Amino acid sequence: MTLHDVATAAGVFRAGGTDLMSRAPGGPYVDLHGVPELGGITWRPDGSAVIGALTTVADLARDVRLRAAYPALALTAAGLATPQIREAGTLGGNLLQRNRCAYYRSPAFSCHQDGGDSCPARDGLTLYATVVDSGPCVAPHPSSLAMTLLGYDATAEVYGRGELEVAGLYDDDPTRDHRLARGEILVSVRMPPPTPGERAAYHRAIARSEAEWPLVEAAARLVVADDAIVFAAVTVGGVARTPLRLPEVESALLAGESLAEAAGRAEARCAPQAQTGYKVALLTGTILHVLEAAVEGEKVAA
Amino acid sequence: MKITVNGVPTMVDTDRDDAAVDVLRDGLGLTGAKAACRTGVCGACTVLVDGAPRASCLTPAAALEGREVTTVEGLEHPVQRAFAVHDGMQCGYCTPGFVVEAAAFVDRWRAEHGDVTPSRAEIAGAMAGHLCRCGAYEGIHAAIAAACRGEHDGEAGEPARVEAMQKVTGRAVYTTDIRLDGQLEGVIVRSSVAHGRVRSVRGGAVDLLPPDRTVRYVGQPIAAVAAASRGEALAAAAAVEIDYEVLPAALDDGSGTPPVWDAADRKHAPTSMEGFAFPGGWDGTNVRGPFGPGSWRSRTAVNRINAASGQGDPRLVTGTYTTAVQVHTAMEPHACVAAWDERGELHLNVSTQAISMVVEQAAKRWKLREDQVHVVAEHVGGGFGSKAGVTVETIAAVELARKLGKPVRVVLSRAEELTDTGNRPGTTTRLALLTDDKGDLTALSMDVHGRGGVAIGTSSALMARLMYGTAPRRLRDFDVLTNEPPGTPFRGPAAPPMLWALEQAVDEVAHRRDEDPVELRRRWDGNPKRHALYDWAAALPAWRDRPATGSQTGRFRRGIGVAIGNWPYQLDPGTQVELVVEGEVVVARTEVQDIGTGARSVIADIVRAELGLPADRVRVEIGRSGAVHGPASVGSRTTASIGPAARDAARRLREHGLKDGTRVVGKRRGDRRGYVTPIAMAGLAIGRGFAGSVHITEVEVDTRLGRIRPLRVWGGLAVGHIYNDRLARNQCEGGIVQGIGYALYEERHVDPSTGTVLTTNLEDYRIPGIGDSPEITIHFHQDGWDHVNGGGVGVGEISTVGVAASVGNAVFNATGWRAHDLPIRPDRLLRGISR
Numbered sequence A: 001m002t003l004h005d006v007a008t009a010a011g012v013f014r015a016g017g018t019d020l021m022s023r024a025p026g027g028p029y030v031d032l033h034g035v036p037e038l039g040g041i042t043w044r045p046d047g048s049a050v051i052g053a054l055t056t057v058a059d060l061a062r063d064v065r066l067r068a069a070y071p072a073l074a075l076t077a078a079g080l081a082t083p084q085i086r087e088a089g090t091l092g093g094n095l096l097q098r099n100r101c102a103y104y105r106s107p108a109f110s111c112h113q114d115g116g117d118s119c120p121a122r123d124g125l126t127l128y129a130t131v132v133d134s135g136p137c138v139a140p141h142p143s144s145l146a147m148t149l150l151g152y153d154a155t156a157e158v159y160g161r162g163e164l165e166v167a168g169l170y171d172d173d174p175t176r177d178h179r180l181a182r183g184e185i186l187v188s189v190r191m192p193p194p195t196p197g198e199r200a201a202y203h204r205a206i207a208r209s210e211a212e213w214p215l216v217e218a219a220a221r222l223v224v225a226d227d228a229i230v231f232a233a234v235t236v237g238g239v240a241r242t243p244l245r246l247p248e249v250e251s252a253l254l255a256g257e258s259l260a261e262a263a264g265r266a267e268a269r270c271a272p273q274a275q276t277g278y279k280v281a282l283l284t285g286t287i288l289h290v291l292e293a294a295v296e297g298e299k300v301a302a
Numbered sequence B: 001m002k003i004t005v006n007g008v009p010t011m012v013d014t015d016r017d018d019a020a021v022d023v024l025r026d027g028l029g030l031t032g033a034k035a036a037c038r039t040g041v042c043g044a045c046t047v048l049v050d051g052a053p054r055a056s057c058l059t060p061a062a063a064l065e066g067r068e069v070t071t072v073e074g075l076e077h078p079v080q081r082a083f084a085v086h087d088g089m090q091c092g093y094c095t096p097g098f099v100v101e102a103a104a105f106v107d108r109w110r111a112e113h114g115d116v117t118p119s120r121a122e123i124a125g126a127m128a129g130h131l132c133r134c135g136a137y138e139g140i141h142a143a144i145a146a147a148c149r150g151e152h153d154g155e156a157g158e159p160a161r162v163e164a165m166q167k168v169t170g171r172a173v174y175t176t177d178i179r180l181d182g183q184l185e186g187v188i189v190r191s192s193v194a195h196g197r198v199r200s201v202r203g204g205a206v207d208l209l210p211p212d213r214t215v216r217y218v219g220q221p222i223a224a225v226a227a228a229s230r231g232e233a234l235a236a237a238a239a240v241e242i243d244y245e246v247l248p249a250a251l252d253d254g255s256g257t258p259p260v261w262d263a264a265d266r267k268h269a270p271t272s273m274e275g276f277a278f279p280g281g282w283d284g285t286n287v288r289g290p291f292g293p294g295s296w297r298s299r300t301a302v303n304r305i306n307a308a309s310g311q312g313d314p315r316l317v318t319g320t321y322t323t324a325v326q327v328h329t330a331m332e333p334h335a336c337v338a339a340w341d342e343r344g345e346l347h348l349n350v351s352t353q354a355i356s357m358v359v360e361q362a363a364k365r366w367k368l369r370e371d372q373v374h375v376v377a378e379h380v381g382g383g384f385g386s387k388a389g390v391t392v393e394t395i396a397a398v399e400l401a402r403k404l405g406k407p408v409r410v411v412l413s414r415a416e417e418l419t420d421t422g423n424r425p426g427t428t429t430r431l432a433l434l435t436d437d438k439g440d441l442t443a444l445s446m447d448v449h450g451r452g453g454v455a456i457g458t459s460s461a462l463m464a465r466l467m468y469g470t471a472p473r474r475l476r477d478f479d480v481l482t483n484e485p486p487g488t489p490f491r492g493p494a495a496p497p498m499l500w501a502l503e504q505a506v507d508e509v510a511h512r513r514d515e516d517p518v519e520l521r522r523r524w525d526g527n528p529k530r531h532a533l534y535d536w537a538a539a540l541p542a543w544r545d546r547p548a549t550g551s552q553t554g555r556f557r558r559g560i561g562v563a564i565g566n567w568p569y570q571l572d573p574g575t576q577v578e579l580v581v582e583g584e585v586v587v588a589r590t591e592v593q594d595i596g597t598g599a600r601s602v603i604a605d606i607v608r609a610e611l612g613l614p615a616d617r618v619r620v621e622i623g624r625s626g627a628v629h630g631p632a633s634v635g636s637r638t639t640a641s642i643g644p645a646a647r648d649a650a651r652r653l654r655e656h657g658l659k660d661g662t663r664v665v666g667k668r669r670g671d672r673r674g675y676v677t678p679i680a681m682a683g684l685a686i687g688r689g690f691a692g693s694v695h696i697t698e699v700e701v702d703t704r705l706g707r708i709r710p711l712r713v714w715g716g717l718a719v720g721h722i723y724n725d726r727l728a729r730n731q732c733e734g735g736i737v738q739g740i741g742y743a744l745y746e747e748r749h750v751d752p753s754t755g756t757v758l759t760t761n762l763e764d765y766r767i768p769g770i771g772d773s774p775e776i777t778i779h780f781h782q783d784g785w786d787h788v789n790g791g792g793v794g795v796g797e798i799s800t801v802g803v804a805a806s807v808g809n810a811v812f813n814a815t816g817w818r819a820h821d822l823p824i825r826p827d828r829l830l831r832g833i834s835r
């Protein structure tokens, strides 16, 4: 099958199906697996990778060359969901999955995200909601990979639209979790050339030890030279309607502020919901955790 | 499409969009993989696709085309025997998924690292996509580690339980796996309003409303429908039209809320207590109580406390403690397959922990003689109190089968399971505890408000009657009624909330007096059996070397805490076991079920030992009605009831000689000094003496990110003779894992404006995974039960009741902050320690 065949077929695209099957939006489904352009990892002469949308999360974590070139991405992939889900779930599906708000997933409610005109969560259970207010919907964006890709300035190749920044896949519109229209296919994610000397870390704050959706998650990429941070990319998830990159934290790091001070800069963004006041401390704490881990960690990228 | 299944090329006729688990189970009859959550969280449905483990519930059939699929039925791997030998299971419902995943992990591990032991963290990471509600994680760890070392490449080792090989090969058949010819699938239609009168129902095949046609919570059954497939039945259910007169609902505890039960209907309120609820008055519209039958010199207690309070006496410890609603969450959902035969007799396959109760209640309900009700529950995937007697899936299946003239299967979805199969009610406890200059207890007051939705029966304060001697005490229980799903008995009903409050208050006394918390309890506690446990606990190096409370300042702080528990000894004195010599084999039968406690093995062990027979000459046939009377698996009474009856039967048979055709019936003979209850009610007697526990728990607290990691737990239990050491340990380990879930993660959430349960899947309702399971050491003190026939009592409940309190005390030791609300979530911890 060609991209054109798929794009014009009537139906919902299905990659690994791990998000679709639990939502069961109702078919027909169009399987993406037969399209060669969507698979595989290609390395370009400048050392950068183009990662096909059907690459599984497990492969992102496992592929030796990817791990060396983009350690934060590999660590994030290894840290999300469960081994079986990582084995089946794909990069494209991860970036374009729907949110996990219990109200949205419950058949008993309708809300902005499924054709309704209100948000029952706002006045209800907000324990797992956003802490950075970005509009009527308060469900955190679910994609861990999107978060980390923001820190790489990665771009997405979309059939029917062209190339756009990964950040451009998302906005605050309360009716959707990504901006692709029906029929638009995410073909691949284009990475920048690896950053020499990158040290990376990923962490999620959760109650249990594994397999839990993050209350807050963060990824950091740092380059340290002569005890000074000369490059920083810090991204966070679980806190806002979209995954976020935090330039205020990055510039504080480059300006030589302590890790704790720099992490604390994220606080200014916060505007908690009724029950998410705790996420303020959790956000700065998680950022500090990844910064410390990245500074202490081995250099990974060549 | 073509799939190679367990090595056999197979043509399957399926919709490409169907879930692989349904193709395997319904299409090919391979029921080893279980569809326990259908959201990719529990791993019970795991199969290998081209050698890699997949959650088959989220795998579209299309993804199997041209692939090699291996299900547990086709697996032949040393790790299966390892699970059997190391007892990596209880009920076994999660076992197929675990062994399939473990097989892939063990192969990969040995290829990469050789035959060495992986760390606990490595095993936990690999098994992160699996949940075991029985909490058999210690056995699972041991099994996987042993298989990685290559210890089970041969046939080495005896399975720990008689049905273990069936469970690890997927041959064990559960109710959800039954498929009869011509069987229909039934679905229950439930209320979408929290309170309303149902004016009319259009399209339902059978009616499930109570006589007053009133629904009192979202999710209450209204009707049921059936069709050839579950998909069609769901569509039919969606088409049922219900016309409600919506009534105002009580969804908070505020006064002035509309009545959940009108005065005339109050007697219909269900109860969350085992077997009975206290009679009594209503204090306001939706508050019932107080009940204070456990009080003792209550006026004295209150006077002393008031006086101390007036003087600001530092020896008075007060506090308010709350607990969240906890849901049983058995891995096998409630399920029933019902069929009527041409003679008008009823045949039920049902996932139950009480075959004898199902027979009795079904006979009564459908006006049959008990011998016309035939119940099979060969393997039962857990219950924890939620599967005692005829519950709604059974009613729906039976009614549908009668109406439609065909067998009907009703299997609840995970969302139904987490909404309306019972729960441990939430509580708010106000407590005051006074000591004198010598540090002796002089007064105790506990007011417990229980929130069991539309159910009554709070009796947590009552349980404090069993604790710490005879100091004056006022113990009052109240029910706060709301339009939420009803509570039901749950493993150790009423005790964990009481201990959560009391055992932390006692810890506080020790802290203020600067006294060793174990020594203080030893002084207060009159139970000699537990004194032996105090000796054991005090000698544990981890306890001896515990840090001073609040002495640590780093990000990660360790703490250790103690809590005790008491549980009444219960038994079913009517229990019998029959033995029949069938050729070379002695067959044992009784009307008991094995929900994971190991009832089969207890009987088999005793019969073999008494008669000196090898394993293959004893067969235990339980899990069906029609045999002699056996106990319900509730109230920790199974083993203490069937053990002595099996021994009695074996001794009789030895006297008769093992002649083909000989049949003897053994009885559960009485205890010396009899029982506390003069007559047996509903198969229950309360025997003399209390089972006792001491739990010591070590945690690590991440003060930055709010996570509490249980590291090690020592469980000391005074329960007398242990019938089967490995099985009893497994039960106690599982009790600890569930207690940890209660302490740290488990919480049912309900939408405050509609009353809809929001935690309807296993992501949102959080039970402990293998990574949350601490290293566990179980210590049995076996003396002190000589008056009991068989010398020992049950472990199921005593092993869990005190665990949460020990976690709370450990967190206090680590941080100097005392948690008052369960679960101790990261947000609560962070807020608490930042003060």
Ligand SMILES: Cc1cc2nc3c(=O)[nH]c(=O)nc-3n(C[C@H](O)[C@H](O)[C@H](O)COP(=O)(O)OP(=O)(O)OC[C@H]3O[C@@H](n4cnc5c(N)ncnc54)[C@H](O)[C@@H]3O)c2cc1C
Binding pocket: A012, A013, A014, A015, A016, A017, A018, A019, A020, A021, A032, A038, A053, A054, A057, A079, A080, A081, A082, A085, A088, A089, A090, A091, A092, A093, A094, A095, A096, A097, A098, A142, A143, A144, A145, A180, A184, A185, A186, A187, A211, A212, A213, A214, B039, B040, B041, B763
């Ligand atoms: C228990 C559990 C825990 C999880 N935890 C996490 C977590 O912590 N972090 C996290 O990020 N994720 C988590 N996930 C989500 C998981 O990562 C996603 O389900 C998975 O990555 C989706 O990939 P898929 O290929 O299966 O997507 P599918 O289900 O096939 O598709 C998802 C959506 O994307 C669309 N789509 C897919 N590919 C394309 C494409 N190429 N072009 C256009 N549209 C496309 C589909 O139409 C669909 O709407 C978890 C999931 C489970 C079940």
Ligand code: SF4
Binding pocket: A099, A101, A102, A103, A104, A111, A112, A113, A118, A119, A120, A121, A122, A136, A137, A138, A139, A174
């Ligand atoms: S938070 Fe968003 S997804 Fe959840 S109910 Fe509100 S609008 Fe819907």
Ligand code: FES
Binding pocket: B034, B035, B036, B037, B038, B039, B040, B041, B042, B043, B044, B045, B046, B055, B056, B057, B058
């Ligand atoms: S049923 Fe598939 S993971 Fe639970």
Ligand code: FES
Binding pocket: B089, B090, B091, B092, B093, B094, B095, B131, B132, B133, B134, B135, B136, B331, B381, B382, B596
């Ligand atoms: S044995 Fe794991 S759920 Fe029962």
